[in-house]
Amino acid sequence: MWNSPKVGILGGGQLGRMLVESCNRLNIQANVLDAENSPAKQISFHDGHVTGSFKEREAVRQLAKSCDVMTAEIEHVDTYALEEVASEVRVEPSWQAIRTIQNKFNQKEHLRKYGIPMADHRELVENTPEELAQVGEQLGYPMMLKSKTMAYDGRGNFRVNSKADIPEALDTLKDRPLYAEKWAYFKMELAVMVIKTKDEVLSYPTVETVQEDSICKLVYAPARNVPEAINKEAQALARKAVSAFEGKGAFGVEMFLLEDNSLMLCELASRIHNSGHYTIEGCALSQFDSHIRAIMDLPIPAKSLEIRQPSVMLNIIGGATPDSHLKAAEHALSIPNASIHLYSKGAAKPGRKMGHITVTAATMHEAETMIQPLVDVVDEMRA
Ligand code: ATP
Ligand code: MG
Ligand code: MG
Numbered sequence: 001m002w003n004s005p006k007v008g009i010l011g012g013g014q015l016g017r018m019l020v021e022s023c024n025r026l027n028i029q030a031n032v033l034d035a036e037n038s039p040a041k042q043i044s045f046h047d048g049h050v051t052g053s054f055k056e057r058e059a060v061r062q063l064a065k066s067c068d069v070m071t072a073e074i075e076h077v078d079t080y081a082l083e084e085v086a087s088e089v090r091v092e093p094s095w096q097a098i099r100t101i102q103n104k105f106n107q108k109e110h111l112r113k114y115g116i117p118m119a120d121h122r123e124l125v126e127n128t129p130e131e132l133a134q135v136g137e138q139l140g141y142p143m144m145l146k147s148k149t150m151a152y153d154g155r156g157n158f159r160v161n162s163k164a165d166i167p168e169a170l171d172t173l174k175d176r177p178l179y180a181e182k183w184a185y186f187k188m189e190l191a192v193m194v195i196k197t198k199d200e201v202l203s204y205p206t207v208e209t210v211q212e213d214s215i216c217k218l219v220y221a222p223a224r225n226v227p228e229a230i231n232k233e234a235q236a237l238a239r240k241a242v243s244a245f246e247g248k249g250a251f252g253v254e255m256f257l258l259e260d261n262s263l264m265l266c267e268l269a270s271r272i273h274n275s276g277h278y279t280i281e282g283c284a285l286s287q288f289d290s291h292i293r294a295i296m297d298l299p300i301p302a303k304s305l306e307i308r309q310p311s312v313m314l315n316i317i318g319g320a321t322p323d324s325h326l327k328a329a330e331h332a333l334s335i336p337n338a339s340i341h342l343y344s345k346g347a348a349k350p351g352r353k354m355g356h357i358t359v360t361a362a363t364m365h366e367a368e369t370m371i372q373p374l375v376d377v378v379d380e381m382r383a
Helices: 014-025 057-065 079-085 095-102 104-112 129-139 163-172 228-242 287-295 324-332 364-382
Strands: 007-010 030-034 069-072 121-123 143-147 157-160 178-182 186-196 201-203 207-212 215-221 249-258 263-269 311-317 338-342 353-360
Touching: 007 014, 007 057, 014 030, 014 287, 030 057, 057 079, 069 287, 079 095, 095 104, 104 121, 104 263, 121 129, 129 143, 129 163, 129 178, 157 163, 186 228, 186 263, 186 287, 201 228, 215 364, 228 249, 228 263, 249 287, 311 324, 311 364, 324 338, 324 353, 324 364, 338 364, 353 364
Parallel strands: 007 030, 007 069
Antiparallel strands: 121 178, 143 157, 143 178, 186 201, 186 207, 186 249, 207 215, 215 311, 249 263, 311 353, 338 353
């Protein structure tokens, strides 16, 4: 199409793979840094990929040499390597944004300065039972003990129901930097994908997410039974939070809708996000398309971020057997309007995201009805 700059992607998991799908449709070469044969590399044949890890300084340097703009599918990358190469290539979003966001406690301290509402929280310094008990007195029970770093899919969270749980909580999260959060009594979890371009902060509509064991299971787009005013308010809050960081691209913002209809930020991610997968079928531009356009300064018509049809997304998570995700996908083949995405990660492990299914329909009720048999299948496999 045009002689486009090359994009370097740190991480070749499912998010990188779906970014590559978007790049491919625009004739943009995506150079992926990850292990040989990672999901993203499997669908992209050229000699620009780099074998290694996004946590290795040398591998990041090598990727920087082969591309014009660098981005990441994950926030747990070596930001010191990114800082170093930022003088040679553009890094989007900025390494500063990724560094602050990858530590959930620092992320919250930063957002606090911008007046973003969040659950009250306390840093732990010594990680002793006495210290956590003192925090428990301040925050009350239950409270959520959280790892500041390397957290994903709830691996890094421990619900502390009472003082008696403290030893187990500290043992489960031992050797990790910790903070504790006041329990958020939410009636619903909401999420908004924000796209930061060179001169605008855009947002997709507000969606509803359902977590099971702290892992995203279902996404309803738009959020069900949420008044337009709250949809707008959640988008505004998400854009305000993302505006606190430097750099371009997609950011996933997770929020709690409380009983009194007020909103609280749960956390945000400096990348494309599971809660935005529905945009592939639900919107004219997917979150992956928009991310690539944003980092390359290509136009993004705001209209293209609107939901064209109500959508429901179901994650296919590794279950009881190594092939249970394939059985789920097989069922989905016969469901009307179901789009199947398998990530080609090989054998499943319990809790690992192996794929997702999106159903779109003229009404949310219809989409829910169509996907329900598949939700039942997935639930049975888990049980
Ligand atoms: P992700 O996979 O989204 O990165 P994570 O491991 O970083 O997840 P969080 O998003 O902080 O973890 O928490 C995961 C889930 O745990 C939330 O979606 C919510 O359901 C629950 N949760 C987190 N914090 C609280 C809280 N303060 N009160 C109640 N529930 C909470
Ligand atoms: Mg997280
Ligand atoms: Mg989360």
